[in-house]
Amino acid sequence: MVITTYLCSLSAHIIRMAIFSVSLQIALPLLVITNATLIKKGWDTCHFGSVECECQKVPDNLLKVDCSRRQLVKIPSLYSNVTWIDLSNNHIDNISVGFPKIVGYIDLSGNRIHHLDRKPFRGLYNLKSLNLEKNRINTSLMYKGLFADLHSLTKLNLKGNIQDQFKRTIIKDDVFSELISLQSLKIDGPTNVTFGKGFASLSRLQKLDLSGITGNCSFKRISKNMFLHMPRLIYVDVSACDILDIEEGAFGKLQYLEHLDVSHNKQLGFASLPNITHNLNNTSIKSLRCNEMNCLSGIGTKILKRHFENLKHTNISEIYFEKNRLEQLEPGALRLLPNTIDIISFGENKLTQGRYMIDFFFFRNIRVLNISVQLRPPPYPESIFETCAEKTDNFDSALKELHTPKECVKEYQASLNSFIYKSWWHGKIIGTIIVPKTLEVIYANMSRFYGIAPEFGINATGLREIYVQDNFFYSWNGPIYGVENIEIADVSNNYCSYISKSIMKYAIGLRILKASKNNIGKSLASDAEGEIFENTVSLEFLDLSYNNIFYLSTSMFKNMQKLRTLNLQNNQLSSWRVKVDHMKNMKYINLKQNKLTAFDKKSRVSFGNLFQLTNLTIDLSENQLLCSCDSKEFLEWITRHRKHFINFEYYECSSSSSHKFNFSDPDVSAMLLSKSCKSYQTIYIVSSIAAAFLSSIIIGITLVKNKWKIRYVVYKFKQRFRKHKGYFTNFQSGTPCYEYDAMISYSPKELSFVLTDVIPRLENGAGFKLYVKDRDEPVGTPFGETIMEAIQNSRRVVCLVTKSYLKSKLQDYELNMSRMEAIEDRGNLNFVHLILFPDVCNVSISIQTLDLVRQECFTEYPEEQCALDDFWERLRSIISKEFL
Missing domain, CATH: 3.80.10.10 (Ribonuclease Inhibitor)
Structure with a gap:
């Protein structure tokens, strides 16, 4: 199962590499063209026979020549005044033509050179830099005298020449001993690499790069005498060499050593640090890189005090321990580092919080602290299938109890107090x-x-x-x-x-x-x-950006x-109200991917003022711009200032827009929109007037039709906010009680009838308590309130309907408000009873009155004298009768 999974992963990896290779083949020519275009500035085309190159004149009538990436198979014949030559990335397999004697720089990297026969560098006394990187040169076949004339050479690059790591390769010290001015040597590190006595003559050699990152490096061990004959080295890079062991003090003899890089040797482990740092106090060490010196996967690692013990008396300023699965440091370990520390980097580890964190703040001269990227997992699938076993310590000094528990607590508290205080x-x-x-x-x-x-x-x-x-x-x-x-x-x-x-x-x-x-x-x-x-x-x-912002106040950035x-990209802004007039230095506002439909007039004026003062650009792409007559002014404004809007031609109208607007041709679109909105304007005005007129008619009819209900509701509303007398409810019995048995509604012409007939027969004879307005109306109270109080305080309302009654507005008010009381409060139209006199019985106008109440709620006053007793008896019965 594991093998199957591995094969599947491997197949997928091969497919990805194939796709990458094809993409690279497509992209590289484009990249070359782009680079060539960039290099053209200050360079001219020149020819050496049939070969076309790029040339640039430099002082003293000298020439720099760029013949890189020309698919050359041999070196062209160059002019004698050429001082700088770039022949990289061609198909040259041998050096058959000599170089100009004054040349100071030669780049032959990325070719197919196998052999360096016939002393190809003869007479190049002025050559200072030679790059033979990524060829097929076997250093074992180099011969004495190859570099004999390179008296001025300071930089030599032979990285990436080992094709077969399993084939024995030798670095011949007698060949390199001729490079008396050499300062920088970049070379592959073959298995069992040695630097013999011949390198002792390279008294100026300061930089040695054996890194497997930029070349091939496969030696497993660094002995304590590996750099014995290179005492003046300042920079040593042995990263990514698959080193398993470093002898104690291997770097301690390099008196001038300032920069040491042992990174990416995954099996060294922190247990190798004491050997690596042994006697570094005898050097000039300033920078130590120990990145990825532990395997990719495994439990968390820990740096102990003894790992830093040898650095205590150095003047080191930079230390890097990235990608080491580092989880903890022994408390006090960091305090062993000298006060000269300037940069500390523990990035891309898995640090957890602990007492050691206090130690970071005891450095007096630290300038940069990097504890970033503590969440990133190791790369997949390398971390699963790698065969790696780092060195581990035989003991953990952190486990030793140097103090009693109480003393440990006191020491920790003292440290904490010096770290955090009030x-x-x-x-x-x-x-x-x-x-x-x-x-x-x-x-x-x-x-x-x-x-x-x-x-x-x-x-x-x-x-x-x-x-x-x-x-x-x-x-x-x-x-x-x-x-x-x-x-x-x-x-x-x-x-x-x-x-x-x-x-x-x-x-x-x-x-x-x-x-x-x-x-x-x-x-x-x-x-x-x-x-x-x-x-x-x-x-x-x-x-x-990306903050779910839906509103910003005017004073947000005041x-x-x-x-x-x-x-402010990718938020939820639907309007822009922020004041920007004071931002005279504003260059760019990103409002992309919001919900903006337009800018209001105030915002347009503010932005317009800034456009005149600054080169402000705004990105409104991927918003919901509204294209309609309502946003016509905004669209015309943004068209006039479109040079201030990024990707303006790609803006689009929202789906809710009523008009189309082509932002790639905004002038025409703005003109068409203006015409369209004008044609609609008349329709809008007429429609608005008609709608207003129709609405007013409907409202008027509704008001007229419901005027009595409206009056009644208004009165009831007012009644809630004032104290009134008369009507109350007996909550114990549940039966409503009223001050009057009946209210008599009549016109002034029927006052004599009320006094001579109604009062004697109903009040004196039957014992009813009647409300008669000319007698019982309180002085100084508005008639509307008086009527409503009388209606509400009476069990019945009896209306004496005559011709004069029907013509009276006051009696019309009494009758209709009584009807509303019957409908809204009493819930029964029997509350109102009409007495129809003979002069209205045969008149059509009475039908309007009868419509106000049900037909059974009226009685005709008889013309015959003999029927009067029955009439009054019936009226007494109606007044005394209860209704629901």
Whole structure:
């Protein structure tokens, strides 16, 4: 199963490589053409026989010649004044033609040279740089005298010439001993490589590059005498050589050594560090690179005190331990590094938090701290199928108990107190982190930091740049004190959903802020006064892209006079209200991939003013621009200023647009839109007037038809806010009680009838309590309120309908309001009873009155005297009768 999986992975890898190879074959000619075009500047075409090259004149009538990538099979005959020759990437297989005697630079890399017969460099006394990289030269076949005339040669590159790593290759010291001026040697490192006594004559040799990254390197061991005859080396690179073992003190004899690179030797492990660093205090070491000196996969590794013990008395300034699966350092290990440390890099590891982190802040001169990319897994599938076994320590000094537990706690607490302490910040005592004054840059991106950014202080006067992107600081509370000198901050992709208004209160020196790929849209929308960025007066670059921002207030960037670039790409902005008039230095605003439909008039004026003062460009692509008569002014404006809009010709109208607009031909489109909108304008005006007229008629009819209901509702609404008397409900019995048994509604002409007939028969004779307005109406109360109170305080309303009654507006009011009371409150039209007198019984106008109530709710007043007693008896019965 494993074999099958491996074969599948291998097949997929081969396919990918094949695709890459084809793509490379297609891309390389294009790249060559592009490069050639770029190089053309200052160069002229020249010919050497049938060979066409590029030439450039230099002082003293000398010539530089570029014949690279010409598919040459042999070296052309060059002019005697040629001092610089590039013949790289051709098909030359031998050096048969001599070079000009004054030549100082020759590049023959990327050819097919097998042999260097007949002393091809004879007479080249002025040659300083010779590049024979990536040929097929066997150093074992080199002979004494090959480099005899290269008295001035300072740089020699023979990397990438070993074709068969299993074939024995020798570096002959007597051949290289002739290069008395050589300063830099780049050469492959064959198995069992040695540098014999002949190299002792290279007294100026300072740089030795054996790296397998740029060439072939396969030796497994570095003995303590490997560089014995190269005592003046300053730079040694033995990276990617598959080294298994380094003897103690192999580099300690190089008195002038400043730069040592043992990276990418995966099986050395941290256990080899004591041997590597042995006696480095006797050298001039400044930079040590130990990247990827552990296998790709495995449990986390740990740096112990003894690994750094030999560096304690050196003057090293840079140290790199990247890609080592490093998870922990023994507390105190970093303190063994000297105070000359300037740069520390532990990037691309798997560091977890621990006591060792306190040690970072004890360096006095540290300038750059890199603890970034702590989340990246090892490459697949190499990490699965690699055969690798790094050296491990026989013991872990961290496990030794040098102190009692109580003493350990005291030591830790003392260290912690020197790392974090309380200090006064603007009248408050705040927890403060001490950072070395010399620290300028912190790289902590992808470092698995998790939590909130609380209120705290940083004592870091020298800190200028901080990179904490790709972590999990999900809430930025703050404020953070002591950040006045920070100029660059990257807090992108931190899953932040909240940013307080005081987080950047003291970031007055911040020039570049990258806060993309978070979710702070709600926090920004709630900042109506622009308090979040109120104090960032030095900001020049602001990236808020991919933040789900749906609204920005007018004052959001009110104090950013120096802002040059604003990136708001891929948000949810549907309108633009931000004030920009004061941004006189603005160069670019990215509003791509939002939901903007247009700019309002105020925004157009603001941007127009900036267009006159600056070369401002705006990107509105992939928005939902509205193309209609409503946005005509915006479309005409953006057409006039289209040079200020990036990719303007590719803008598109939204699907909800009522008109078409071709942004690739905006002038014609704007003209057509203007004509179309004019033709529609008349229709819109007529339609609007007709609609308004029709609406007013409908509203008028509705009001007239429901005028009594409206009056009743208005009165009831007013009644809620004033105290009134009369009507109440007996909640114990559930039976409503009224002050009057009946209200008598009549016209003034029937007053005598009321006094002589109604009152005596119903009130005196039957014992009913009647409301008679001429008798019971309170003085000083508006008649409308008086009528409504009388209606509400009566069990019945009895209307004496005569001709004069029907013609009276007051009685019309009484009758209709009584009807509304019956419908809306009493729930029964029996509440109103009409007494129809003979003068209206045969008149058509009475039908309108009868329509107000049901037919059974009226009684005719008899003309015969004999029927009067029955009439009054029936009326008494109606008044006394209960109804639901």
